[in-house]
Amino acid sequence: MPNHVLITGASGNLGSEVVKKLYDSGYGICATVGSGDVPLDMAAMLLDARQVDLTDEAATQSYVEEITGQYPGLRAAVLLVGGFAMGSISDTTGAMLDKQINLNFKTAFFVARPLLKHFEKRGGGQIILVGSRPAILPKAGKDMVAYALSKSLLFRLAEFINEAGKGKQITASVLVPSTIDTAANRQNMPEADFTKWVKASDIAEAIAFLLSDTGSTLRETVLKVYNES
Numbered sequence: 001m002p003n004h005v006l007i008t009g010a011s012g013n014l015g016s017e018v019v020k021k022l023y024d025s026g027y028g029i030c031a032t033v034g035s036g037d038v039p040l041d042m043a044a045m046l047l048d049a050r051q052v053d054l055t056d057e058a059a060t061q062s063y064v065e066e067i068t069g070q071y072p073g074l075r076a077a078v079l080l081v082g083g084f085a086m087g088s089i090s091d092t093t094g095a096m097l098d099k100q101i102n103l104n105f106k107t108a109f110f111v112a113r114p115l116l117k118h119f120e121k122r123g124g125g126q127i128i129l130v131g132s133r134p135a136i137l138p139k140a141g142k143d144m145v146a147y148a149l150s151k152s153l154l155f156r157l158a159e160f161i162n163e164a165g166k167g168k169q170i171t172a173s174v175l176v177p178s179t180i181d182t183a184a185n186r187q188n189m190p191e192a193d194f195t196k197w198v199k200a201s202d203i204a205e206a207i208a209f210l211l212s213d214t215g216s217t218l219r220e221t222v223l224k225v226y227n228e229s
């Protein structure tokens with residue numbers, strides 16, 4: 001039985017580790033990137049790789065309909081697209097809010113909406129969203145308000161999916177990383193203790209667990225992957 005998953009943001013710091021982990025675990029992977037190219041070493045691990053601007057609702061809907069038509073067994077999506085911006089309430093303009101909501105929320109919502117129709121038809125499915133600690137901890141979010149607000153919508157979206165999915169084997173989980181140990185974060189915070197951060201490969205392991213037979217039985221999961229930071 002083919003075990004097909006969709007991964008968005010596949011070329012990112014986290015995406016590339018998730019692709020590796022799920023490929024090694026035997027999944028057939030459909031993946032999207034934004035404006036960049038699919039890394040060459042990753043392309044060989046993917047059944048289908050595309051550039052899709054997931055802030056474009058119509059393009060995203062067509063894409064999801066196409067891959068679910070091609071892979072009707074597709075049973076999960078790991079929605080990793082997101083981005084960060086600093087700014088307190090007084091710094092945050094409407095344009096900054098729109099940008100963060102587009103990037104962090106709509107890129108997930110526009111995939112989830114047509115995908116949930118597919119899950120209803122096939123009799124179940126799983127969506128994994130990536131939140132962030134500033135979205136649930138005001139102390140961490142007060143200086144990154146647009147980012148925190150946009151990520152907080154993902155927690156609400158998961159609740160709605162879980163409520164609507166009851167009795168239908170449809171679930172949503174939210175994974176909450178602290179600071180991920182990436183080259184960009186090391187460059188931006190050179191004084192930090194990197195050993196306290198969380199490795200992208202550990203988050204990938206957590207995602208693989210959520211998709212496993214045991215993980216699939218969890219409901220309304222919010223998984224905090226903080227390590228010591």
Ligand SMILES: NC(=O)c1ccc[n+]([C@@H]2O[C@H](COP(=O)([O-])OP(=O)(O)OC[C@H]3O[C@@H](n4cnc5c(N)ncnc54)[C@H](OP(=O)(O)O)[C@@H]3O)[C@@H](O)[C@H]2O)c1
Pocket residue numbers: 008009010011012013014015032033034035036037052053054055080081082083084103107130131132133177178179180181182185
């Ligand atoms: N890094 C951290 O410390 C941290 C902490 C907490 C939560 N997170 C969350 O974890 C997730 C992954 O983070 P990351 O560090 O791996 O991010 P990343 O390296 O910046 O990767 C972002 C990915 O999203 C894609 N993307 C960006 N805009 C897009 C668009 N409009 N349409 C489609 N794809 C688009 C990018 O593709 P292109 O490069 O081709 O545009 C890339 O594949 C994000 O949701 C982030 O908010 C990260």
